[in-house]
Amino acid sequence: MSKVAIRVEHLTFAWPGRPPVLKECSFSIPTGELWMLLGPNGSGKSTLLQLLSGALTYPKPLSGHLEINGRLGYVFQNPDHQLFMPTVGADVAFGLGAEPLTLVEIRQRVETALGQVGLSHMIRRPIHGLSGGQKQRVAVAGALARRAQVLLLDEPTALLDPDSQADLVQCIRQLVDQEGITALWVTHRLAELEWADGAIFLSEGQVRQQGSAQMVRQQIGQLFGA
Ligand SMILES: Nc1ncnc2c1ncn2[C@@H]1O[C@H](COP(=O)(O)OP(=O)(O)OP(=O)(O)O)[C@@H](O)[C@H]1O
Ligand SMILES: [Mg+2]
The missing domain is CATH 3.40.50.300 (P-loop containing nucleotide triphosphate hydrolases)
Known part of the structure; x- marks a missing residue:
């Protein structure tokens, strides 16, 4: 079972x-x-x-x-209520601040999570230029970086x-x-x-x-x- x-x-x-x-x-x-x-x-x-x-x-x-x-992750209806940082990479890293990680580990988590949602190439993009669907995927990547299951x-x-x-x-x-x-x-x-x-x-x-x-x-x- x-x-x-x-x-x-x-x-x-x-x-x-x-x-x-x-x-x-x-x-x-x-x-x-x-x-x-x-x-x-x-x-x-x-x-x-x-x-x-x-x-x-x-x-x-x-x-x-x-x-x-x-471990839980939450995604809201409106991604603008959930994304706070200026760039994609910074936003995905944002939720990791409370964890005792080195900068290299944070970088790895962010890259892996963005890869999992198909946005690796957007790590340096400004959030405000993304489509609604891309923003939602950034929100999902944020949850994945925090190891949400x-x-x-x-x-x-x-x-x-x-x-x-x-x-x-x-x-x-x-x-x-x-x-x-x-x-x-x-x-x-x-x-x-x-x-x-x-x-x-x-x-x-x-x-x-x-x-x-x-x-x-x-x-x-x-x-x-x-
Ligand atoms: N913070 C709150 N305080 C008091 N009542 C609330 C609160 N949030 C929701 N309600 C009430 O609880 C009921 C259920 O609301 P809920 O938002 O869970 O429904 P929903 O199924 O998500 O609806 P929708 O499809 O519109 O999003 C509604 O009658 C709503 O008015
Ligand atoms: Mg509802």
């Missing part, structure tokens, strides 16, 4: 003064797979990702269990044109296949399920469907005629 990278059991969560936004959610994602999380606006997808990331420490879940096996991506293609969308999902697919990364990817685009191993469909805070991407895609199609 393959190891589980993300496990959520009977998770119930409410924002203060509001009814529960996540209700008894349970699912698990095997290590080394790409899963997509879908659901209508307000169904609790971003809340779930924030809880998994550990960034949301208050309020605490009302009940349930969350488990991540591996589990990536949480909250609608990473929402602001991208169709070519860049396809590039990014293929880039993540490759990282999953070649580096053993696990990824949980929030999307509104059913077409992206083509690249996924599995999928979870959330509605009104509850997990309505989970399983192979193909099965979930068919079931969503039947529900919404999509």
Whole structure:
């Protein structure tokens, strides 16, 4: 049996003064797979990702269990909220400041991570000149340089044109296949399920469907005629 990278059991969560936004959610994602999380606006997808990331420490879940096996990386919808340094290389190196690394080791980590997302040739480029899809890949490289093994991506293609969308999902697919990364990817685009191993469909805070991407895609199609 393959190891589980993300496990959520009977998770119930409410924002203060509001009814529960996540209700008894349970699912698990095997290590080394790409899963997509879908659901209508307000169904609790971003809340779930924030809880998994550990960034949301208050309020605490009302009940349930969350488990991540591996170092986490997070990719936001808007890369401009995540990239801070003037050049690609400096940005990927930025997150390494807290680690006791030599300059040579930092350089190696940055070069390896940029190679893994296909941007080795852009190490000296100014961030502001990159396309949206390239910026997202720099954000992914930043996570890889910090040795992230589990990536949480909250609608990473929402602001991208169709070519860049396809590039990014293929880039993540490759990282999953070649580096053993696990990824949980929030999307509104059913077409992206083509690249996924599995999928979870959330509605009104509850997990309505989970399983192979193909099965979930068919079931969503039947529900919404999509
Ligand atoms: N910081 C917050 N404080 C209070 N309520 C919040 C907060 N963040 C989200 N909510 C509420 O929680 C519910 C779920 O929001 P969430 O952002 O998780 O949904 P989502 O599925 O990611 O939606 P979308 O597809 O629009 O991104 C919504 O009713 C939202 O208003
Ligand atoms: Mg959201």
